[in-house]
Amino acid sequence: MTNRREFIRISLYGAGALAVGAGGFKIANALISPEEIKNLKVDLERTPTYCEICFWKCAGWVYKTSEGKIWKIVGNDEDQHCNGRFCPRGTGGVGMYYDEDRLKTPLIRVEERGKQVFREATWDEAFVHISSRRKDISMKYGPESMALFTHGSGSSYFTTLFNAFGSPNIAEPSYAQCRGPRDEAFFATFGEEVYSPEITDIRDTKCLVLIGSHIGENMHNGQIQEMSDAIDKGATIITVDPRFSTAAGKSKYWLPIKPSTDIALLLAWMHEIIYNEYYDKKYVEKYCSGFEQLKEHVKDFTPEWAYGVTTVKPDLIRKTAKEMANASPAVIVHPGRHVTWYGDDTQRIRAIAILNALLGSWGRRGGFYRPARFELEQPQIPSYKEPSRSWLDLFPGKFPVATSIPTNSLVDASIDENNPGYLIKGWFVNATNLLSTIPDMDHTLKAIQNLDLMVVVDTMPMEVTGWADVVLPECTYLERYDALRTSPHRKPAIALRMPATEPLNNTKPGYWIARELSKKLGLESYFPFENQEDLIDWQLKKIGSSLEEMKAKGVKNFDRDFDDIYFAEDEQVEFLTDSGKIELYSTYFEQYGFDPLPVYVPHEEPPEGFYRLIYGRAPMHTFGRTSNNPNLTDLMDENKVWINPKVAKEWGLQNEQEIWLKNQDGAVTDFPIKVRITERIRWDSVYIIHGFGHTQKQMTRCYGKGASDTRLITKVLVDPVMGGTGMRGNFVTFLTEKAEQEVAL
Amino acid sequence: MRYAMAVDTKKCVGCSDCVVACQTENNVPMGFCRDWVVEVMDGTYPQLEMEIRSERCNHCVNSPCVRCCPTGASHFAEGGIVLVKETECIGCGACIASCPYDARYPHPDGYVDKCTFCIHRIKKGMKPACVEVCPTKCMYFGDLDDANSDVSIVLKKRKYKVLIPEAGTDPQLYFLI
Numbered sequence: 001m002t003n004r005r006e007f008i009r010i011s012l013y014g015a016g017a018l019a020v021g022a023g024g025f026k027i028a029n030a031l032i033s034p035e036e037i038k039n040l041k042v043d044l045e046r047t048p049t050y051c052e053i054c055f056w057k058c059a060g061w062v063y064k065t066s067e068g069k070i071w072k073i074v075g076n077d078e079d080q081h082c083n084g085r086f087c088p089r090g091t092g093g094v095g096m097y098y099d100e101d102r103l104k105t106p107l108i109r110v111e112e113r114g115k116q117v118f119r120e121a122t123w124d125e126a127f128v129h130i131s132s133r134r135k136d137i138s139m140k141y142g143p144e145s146m147a148l149f150t151h152g153s154g155s156s157y158f159t160t161l162f163n164a165f166g167s168p169n170i171a172e173p174s175y176a177q178c179r180g181p182r183d184e185a186f187f188a189t190f191g192e193e194v195y196s197p198e199i200t201d202i203r204d205t206k207c208l209v210l211i212g213s214h215i216g217e218n219m220h221n222g223q224i225q226e227m228s229d230a231i232d233k234g235a236t237i238i239t240v241d242p243r244f245s246t247a248a249g250k251s252k253y254w255l256p257i258k259p260s261t262d263i264a265l266l267l268a269w270m271h272e273i274i275y276n277e278y279y280d281k282k283y284v285e286k287y288c289s290g291f292e293q294l295k296e297h298v299k300d301f302t303p304e305w306a307y308g309v310t311t312v313k314p315d316l317i318r319k320t321a322k323e324m325a326n327a328s329p330a331v332i333v334h335p336g337r338h339v340t341w342y343g344d345d346t347q348r349i350r351a352i353a354i355l356n357a358l359l360g361s362w363g364r365r366g367g368f369y370r371p372a373r374f375e376l377e378q379p380q381i382p383s384y385k386e387p388s389r390s391w392l393d394l395f396p397g398k399f400p401v402a403t404s405i406p407t408n409s410l411v412d413a414s415i416d417e418n419n420p421g422y423l424i425k426g427w428f429v430n431a432t433n434l435l436s437t438i439p440d441m442d443h444t445l446k447a448i449q450n451l452d453l454m455v456v457v458d459t460m461p462m463e464v465t466g467w468a469d470v471v472l473p474e475c476t477y478l479e480r481y482d483a484l485r486t487s488p489h490r491k492p493a494i495a496l497r498m499p500a501t502e503p504l505n506n507t508k509p510g511y512w513i514a515r516e517l518s519k520k521l522g523l524e525s526y527f528p529f530e531n532q533e534d535l536i537d538w539q540l541k542k543i544g545s546s547l548e549e550m551k552a553k554g555v556k557n558f559d560r561d562f563d564d565i566y567f568a569e570d571e572q573v574e575f576l577t578d579s580g581k582i583e584l585y586s587t588y589f590e591q592y593g594f595d596p597l598p599v600y601v602p603h604e605e606p607p608e609g610f611y612r613l614i615y616g617r618a619p620m621h622t623f624g625r626t627s628n629n630p631n632l633t634d635l636m637d638e639n640k641v642w643i644n645p646k647v648a649k650e651w652g653l654q655n656e657q658e659i660w661l662k663n664q665d666g667a668v669t670d671f672p673i674k675v676r677i678t679e680r681i682r683w684d685s686v687y688i689i690h691g692f693g694h695t696q697k698q699m700t701r702c703y704g705k706g707a708s709d710t711r712l713i714t715k716v717l718v719d720p721v722m723g724g725t726g727m728r729g730n731f732v733t734f735l736t737e738k739a740e741q742e743v744a745l
Numbered sequence: 746m747r748y749a750m751a752v753d754t755k756k757c758v759g760c761s762d763c764v765v766a767c768q769t770e771n772n773v774p775m776g777f778c779r780d781w782v783v784e785v786m787d788g789t790y791p792q793l794e795m796e797i798r799s800e801r802c803n804h805c806v807n808s809p810c811v812r813c814c815p816t817g818a819s820h821f822a823e824g825g826i827v828l829v830k831e832t833e834c835i836g837c838g839a840c841i842a843s844c845p846y847d848a849r850y851p852h853p854d855g856y857v858d859k860c861t862f863c864i865h866r867i868k869k870g871m872k873p874a875c876v877e878v879c880p881t882k883c884m885y886f887g888d889l890d891d892a893n894s895d896v897s898i899v900l901k902k903r904k905y906k907v908l909i910p911e912a913g914t915d916p917q918l919y920f921l922i
Contacts, residue, residue: 071769256790634778
């Protein structure tokens with residue numbers, strides 16, 4: 001090994017490094033005094049919450065100083081999602097509350113859309129404005145012409161509101177921009193999804209296989225904790241990634257695969273596992289259908305064949321197949337989470353699902369467990385009127401397997417030239433910065449310009465709020481009640497979020513916003529409780545608990561009804577597929593004209609002088625949502641472009657040099673990005689962290705810092721099965737100076 | 746009593762949770778930190794090795810910072826914890842220059858600040874904030890004079906190293922390798 005050493009101090013400044021010049025600053029709201037720290041009381045006032053910084057929703061405690069100011073947030077020991085340990089983002093959640101750039105009061109647009117000229121308004125004015133425009137759209141185009149884009153805890157309230165006023169067009173970017181292909185692939189194979197938190201039994205696994213999944217950089221708390229436990233117990237980790245990820249650094253085997261060729265590797269593994277008879281014969285015979293077709297299908301996909309495609313050495317493919325077999329059934333070929341890469345993603349995840357089936361890991365200890373969820377009673381509300389048109393009427397025949405609505409279908413249907421079955425004329429956007437979430441920003445902006453109404457609910461002035469007609473400022477999760485958390489896990493459980501403090505400024509909880517709007521629309525019977533607190537209290541009393549109990553405990557775990565977390569020996573399992581079996585060969589896909597078995601199709605390669613753009617997560621940030629959080633910005637305030645040393649040498653690039661990235665369609669980053677020369681990335685690719693390069697000046701801390709990958713994702717590889725937007729088919733080159741004409745792009 | 750900490754480089758993912766937990770626990774001013782994360786990479790693609798470490802004050806037995814402090818503000822507290830008494834510190838920065846680990850920073854209020862092993866928590870029977878928050882549970886803290894402490898047990902079981910041993914400071918931050 002040549003000794004080429006890279007030394008990086010990840011967390012911003014060291015201590016002494018700052019002695020020369022740069023000065024730090026104290027948070028505006030000084031949290032706790034040194035005196036108070038020294039005389040720390042163990043029994044300070046604390047209130048329960050579950051975190052809203054990401055979708056993992058860890059339950060914790062918010063501690064306040066003796067002056068009643070929010071001081072810190074720590075995990076709840078009883079919570080299965082976090083086991084008492086919050087991740088950096090959850091720990092830094094206090095910054096979301098203290099961020100002085102937060103939205104403070106409702107805003108109504110006064111000049112042309114996108115110019116960002118607003119006037120401050122009262123809540124009532126904002127609601128009147130929205131409801132009158134909404135009525136106009138409904139009269140002219142039908143109630144279905146309003147679409148809801150939503151993310152996070154507020155989704156349930158706004159979904160109720162939309163269902164009540166007769167629009168079925170409700171979409172979450174977490175589907176078509178994230179995990180949709182995974183859900184559909186596992187539905188097709190096992191008749192069940194992998195849920196959130198994922199039902200991967202990493203804690204007890206003997207072999208964890210990660211296909212581009214960068215656990216440890218994605219901060220999916222429970223997964224990281226369990227991966228660490230698995231490392232302690234000596235589990236084998238196999239990581240497939242063109243980048244030497246943190247997980248690769250913890251792995252026994254790292255397969256530095258050529259990007260976009262994962263299906264070829266997966267087919268070769270199936271070939272090895274089937275033709276060496278490594279597979280779990282009893283399990284396959286008992287539970288699976290289509291084995292013979294699969295065996296025939298992978299006949300020619302030898303490791304030597306895959307080597308030519310993936311650049312992964314045959315010997316390494318063989319060894320890792322054997323490792324998986326040795327660990328079977330306590331092996332997990334991880335389904336991943338953000339999997340919309342190349343447009344054939346559902347098929348790639350199908351290949352992952354099939355491998356798990358061959359190894360007998362579904363329903364087995366150390367593989368995938370059966371989740372249990374606590375069911376709460378919901379209040380009686382009037383039944384929803386059946387809408388006359390659904391999202392399927394927007395583009396008939398498209399994405400027949402989709403079980404949720406792809407956001408991109410709603411965007412497409414907002415543009416006349418696309419000839420949708422009917423036009424979407426109003427958007428209601430809750431807690432999702434669509435310009436950064438959905439690829440091809442210019443396309444999204446074009447859709448927005450066609451709208452008669454655009455409402456945005458958020459806590460921060462994200463880019464998308466700048467394009468709104470009405471901006472509704474929500475208070476943060478630390479200042480509100482939300483629905484009890486009932487996510488599935490090993491044990492059924494509930495968790496409470498309650499306000500630690502009063503909402504700052506003129507901000508309000510999502511439930512209140514949805515209910516007040518429902519009143520204006522004459523739909524308040526759908527919100528029978530005046531506030532979330534009363535609803536929670538009513539639900540808790542129904543199960544023999546109370547709000548008081550939950551305020552003291554935060555989390556309540558229950559026993560499972562049955563001892564069925566894993567399949568019992570010789571258990572007859574009815575899978576929720578058409579055949580009732582695990583479908584290695586998907587009759588469901590076949591009936592819609594899709595490949596019943598995954599096929600490797602080569603993808604476009606970068607042209608000369610261009611490199612494939614790969615993006616990912618940093619552990620201290622959630623998408624672009626946390627980029628302005630003072631605590632988290634302090635850990636990481638910009639992204640850098642990772643470039644292999646060979647490539648950097650060819651281009652004469654230096655570490656920390658500021659460059660612009662330009663893609664194959666001529667799109668250029670809004671701001672320069674610093675170069676990070678590292679052996680951790682392949683020579684045919686570059687890597688950046690998603691969520692930076694914000695163009696919104698009101699976010700003073702993150703404006704202009706780093707580059708946005710979304711800006712460079714103009715080519716979208718749409719998955720024909722379910723509408724996922726594949727985002728890894730873009731190629732970039734380097735500009736050391738930003739040419740004037742390209743500024744206009 | 747001899748307090749020490751061990752950090753498992755095989756488990757640390759460099760998420761910096763220890764940094765932000767320390768910052769909120771101790772109200773460290775923005776732009777500074779008492780602990781930080783280092784990533785060291787060796788090799789050429791695809792033969793690579795990476796070590797990730799959560800670092801902080803080494804609470805050295807033979808501490809140059811305590812020795813060079815002109816006012817006695819830098820001192821040893823119970824269990825060998827190196828502390829700075831803010832009221833006695835004149836902010837001269839001699840300790841910052843003397844520390845081989847770059848573990849101290851000038852607090853905007855005019856004194857030098859650093860990791861305290863969360864002595865205020867230890868006194869209450871709790872662990873340092875960084876240890877308690879770590880999602881990978883890669884940090885072990887305790888009294889080396891107690892054979893049953895977390896840190897004693899893990900140092901008996903595992904191979905470890907210290908940083909810059911040639912400085913002769915007898916550091917008490919151990920890295921499991």
